[in-house]
Amino acid sequence: MDQSPVTLEWMRSFVRVAERGSFSAAARExxxxxxxxTRHLRDLEGAVGVALLSRTTRRVTVTEEGRRYYRHSLEILRRVEQAREEARGTGAAPSGTIRISCTAALGVRAVSGIVFAFLDAYPGIEIDLGLTDERVDLVREGIDLALRLGPLTDSTLKVRTLGWSRRLLVAAPAYLAAHGRPLVPEHLATHAAVRMSNVAGSDSLPLEGPDGQRHTVRVGGRLRLDHGLAAREALIAGRGIGAAHHWLIDDCLADGRLEAILTDYALPSVPLSLLLVPERAAIGRVRLFIEFLVARIGAVPGFAAPRPSPHGPPPP
Structure with missing residues (x-):
């Protein structure tokens, strides 16, 4: 057995291949x-004396021994990075890459501007921003943090509620001129709705009236979409009435391309959560970005700060 000492470079290559499931993707990153x-992994497996990866012509998977070694490798690499930061001292300029995943439409309309400002403030840091509405495995994909709208189920990550996103019912003036303006929630059942195929319950609109009375209206229509920006375009094009986050259509309300309807009735707000890989949360540049984000996310149209109580969103 090869008794060569294990290098951090080998370990970093293994971690990336394990997370990406691909030698080529790890090499690019x-x-x-x-x-x-490939040589790093061969040398590493020779040094530790066990197979860490299982390779076929179609995919690369981590063996049971590899999973244990992966967990230890993450901890070692994190401690090495923290030690380097502490040795450089607080006066050193922060550097390195932050990998972020964000809900697609929110990333385009709101978070990208915060990222641009952060890059201007910290020229030594690079950001890899991935926009997707899919639930990404942060550990496997090597992502430091994620921003997600809606309820969460992953309990293995650190979660912080950043605020609540207000939604409202909107339609294009041309649609309302052609089909009439709903005056009470029950009128929505006779209108075309722009619905989201990737959002549970988008066939129903739960509304709360000014007297506190709750209304749940079933809606239909010929168009379903799986992307918030496409829904925005459909609403502007007059394809129907839709429930939209304020940050998604604030400019359209300002310039008249869309109008708010049933403004005396409120839709439930949606939580915005920050998800963190525990092993990455203590890294200095990641902490810097979180502080920067928290200080600016409240300026996004329609966002409300978290309530002190965990029992629900603030009143719409």
Missing amino acids: LGLGQSTV
Whole structure:
């Protein structure tokens, strides 16, 4: 058995291959040639004396021994990075890459501007911003933090509620001119609705009236979409009435491309959560971005700060 000492470079290559499930993807992320990453893994497995990865022509998977070694590798690499930051001292300029995943429409309309400002403030830091409405495995994909709208189920991550996103019912003036303006919630049942195929319950609109009375109206229509920006375009094009986050259509309300309807009735607000990989949360540049984000997210149209009580969103 090869008794060569294990290097951090080998370990980093293994971690990325384990997270990505691909030698080529890991090589691109690390800025190395695929042959170099392959050699790192061969040397690492020779040094530890067990197979860490199972390779086929179609995929790369982590063995049981590899899963245990992966957990230890993450901890070692995190401690090395923290030690480097502490050795450099507080006067050193922060550097490195932050990998972020964000709900797609929110990323385009709100978070990207915060990211641009952060890059201007910290020129030594790079950001890899991935926009998707899919629930990404942060550990497997090597992502430091994620921003997600809606309820969450993953209890293995650190979760922080950043606020609540207000929604409202809107339609284009041309649609309202052609089909009439709903005056009470029950009128919505006779209108076309722009619905989201990737949002549970989008066939029903729960509304609370000024007297506190709750209304749940079933809605229909010929158009379903799985992306918030596409829904925005459909609403502008007059394809129907829809429930939209304020930040998604605030400019359209301002310039008259969309109008709010049934304004005396409120839709439930939606939580915005920050998800963190525990092993990455203590890294200095990640903490910097979180502080920067928290200080600015409240300026996004329609966002309300978290309530002191955990029992629900603030009144709409």
